[in-house]
Amino acid sequence: MIYLLDLMLIALTAALINNFVLYYFVGICPFVGVSRKVEMAFGMGLAVTFVISIAAFISWSITTMVLIPGAPLSSFIAGFFLPEESAAAIDLTILSYIVYIFAIASSVQFVEMYVRKFFPQLYSSFGVFLPLITTNCAILFACLTIMSHVVGVENPQDAWDLGRAITLAFFGGIGFTIAIVIMSGIREELELCDIPEPFQDAAITLIIGGILAIAFMGFTGVDSGIREALIP
Amino acid sequence: MADSPTAFERFVQGILPENPVYRQLLGLCPTLAVTNGMKPALTMACSVAFVLLCANIVISLIRNLLKPHLRIVVFTLTIATFVTIADRFLAAYLFQMSKTLGPYIPLIIVNCLIICRCEVCASKQSVFTAASDAIGQSIGFGLALSSIAAVREILGTGMFFGIRILPEAWPDWVIMVLPPGAFLTLGLLLGLVNWLGSIKSRRAS
Numbered sequence: 001m002i003y004l005l006d007l008m009l010i011a012l013t014a015a016l017i018n019n020f021v022l023y024y025f026v027g028i029c030p031f032v033g034v035s036r037k038v039e040m041a042f043g044m045g046l047a048v049t050f051v052i053s054i055a056a057f058i059s060w061s062i063t064t065m066v067l068i069p070g071a072p073l074s075s076f077i078a079g080f081f082l083p084e085e086s087a088a089a090i091d092l093t094i095l096s097y098i099v100y101i102f103a104i105a106s107s108v109q110f111v112e113m114y115v116r117k118f119f120p121q122l123y124s125s126f127g128v129f130l131p132l133i134t135t136n137c138a139i140l141f142a143c144l145t146i147m148s149h150v151v152g153v154e155n156p157q158d159a160w161d162l163g164r165a166i167t168l169a170f171f172g173g174i175g176f177t178i179a180i181v182i183m184s185g186i187r188e189e190l191e192l193c194d195i196p197e198p199f200q201d202a203a204i205t206l207i208i209g210g211i212l213a214i215a216f217m218g219f220t221g222v223d224s225g226i227r228e229a230l231i232p
Numbered sequence: 233m234a235d236s237p238t239a240f241e242r243f244v245q246g247i248l249p250e251n252p253v254y255r256q257l258l259g260l261c262p263t264l265a266v267t268n269g270m271k272p273a274l275t276m277a278c279s280v281a282f283v284l285l286c287a288n289i290v291i292s293l294i295r296n297l298l299k300p301h302l303r304i305v306v307f308t309l310t311i312a313t314f315v316t317i318a319d320r321f322l323a324a325y326l327f328q329m330s331k332t333l334g335p336y337i338p339l340i341i342v343n344c345l346i347i348c349r350c351e352v353c354a355s356k357q358s359v360f361t362a363a364s365d366a367i368g369q370s371i372g373f374g375l376a377l378s379s380i381a382a383v384r385e386i387l388g389t390g391m392f393f394g395i396r397i398l399p400e401a402w403p404d405w406v407i408m409v410l411p412p413g414a415f416l417t418l419g420l421l422l423g424l425v426n427w428l429g430s431i432k433s434r435r436a437s
Contacts, residue, residue, distance in 0.1 A: 023411050025264040029344055032257065094320065097338050098312040105305055134304070137261045137342045144335040198426035202257055203419045210415030217412065 015175035027138035041184035045177025056169030059143040246368025253376035259345035264414040273381035281370030291354040292362035
């Protein structure tokens with residue numbers, strides 16, 4: 001029960017309270033660039049949600065299996081060459097950035113190939129966005145957030161498990177979709193407005209983003225309220 | 233862009249005419265996220281400058297070995313290596329600052345600015361040209377970051393570099409140091425820069 005509540009709070013926080021775009025500013029480039037039409041924005045959001053979940057799965061597995069001190073795989077391999085204590089103390093977390101970006105780039109490549117082969121219709125709707133996603137900060141940001149909850153946690157019970165990691169990533173992607181779809185809806189209406197010339201395009205998008213961020217600030221504190229109400 | 237501008241032209245272009253933030257709209261994540269004060273903004277600008285310079289030099293040195301379909305992967309892995317160095321350096325010598333910047337230092341890896349400069353300039357030009365391009369772009373990036381940070385810090389806290397410059401009676405606009413202030417400031421400054429640019433071009437014609 002506590003676990004389910006924890007998952008729910010992580011989901012709520014990632015999707016609304018600390019929205020990836022409007023609170024952490026990751027994924028701003030597609031937020032400004034691909035938010036002209038609602039369909040395109042929705043396709044981009046779906047593609048990001050899809051890739052971010054896969055990337056979270058991969059990066060969580062690599063972090064716990066290989067990178068952290070005492071990880072099963074690395075200490076097993078090192079056990080052939082080193083005495084047991086030093087094999088268990090091998091810390092590869094310094095490689096984490098390189099490993100994550102490599103994992104993201106290759107998983108995007110695989111997802112693109114797989115979707116093109118087996119789901120041609122899906123590919124025609126969001127396939128064009130897939131290559132762009134490698135350099136989307138939102139994906140790497142999700143991996144880093146998961147890493148910060150796995151590496152260097154003082155109490156081993158507090159380290160996140162796979163369920164929490166995937167929940168954070170999936171609902172972070174949902175939050176991204178919500179933000180970008182709202183933005184594109186507003187921008188479709190904006191085409192009918194008379195905006196001063198210097199503010200057209202990116203400038204007005206950012207200002208509207210600011211107003212949206214103010215609106216999303218209204219969710220602040222919802223998570224602690226729920227936690228207090230449900231855990232006596 | 234003209235065919236192959238000289239090293240000096242590239243250096244000058246990066247600062248204002250092709251400012252990475254205001255003109256090319258690249259690298260917006262750190263621009264928005266770390267500009268709630270001058271100190272984090274300058275630290276971020278220095279880290280980006282270091283990574284951009286090193287990555288541009290390395291990419292330029294290996295440009296003849298690059299295979300077209302693998303180049304993006306090579307770019308990101310090179311950048312990731314230098315970002316790890318910068319991150320460890322900050323954690324060792326500026327621990328408090330590295331806590332403040334948090335995930336935004338590793339996020340330099342996916343900063344479009346650096347990948348774009350590697351793709352546009354470093355993978356085609358000699359080492360000297362690539363390095364001067366990197367320095368010019370870094371100065372432009374630093375200028376943009378500090379302009380936004382100055383507006384946000386002064387309006388949000390009444391202070392500049394942590395020193396109070398507005399009178400005590402100034403009601404702090406807290407919204408300016410919170411996330412929405414970043415969007416509003418950048419949007420308004422972008423409009424201002426566009427407006428000044430259009431006046432200049434009208435005068436020229």
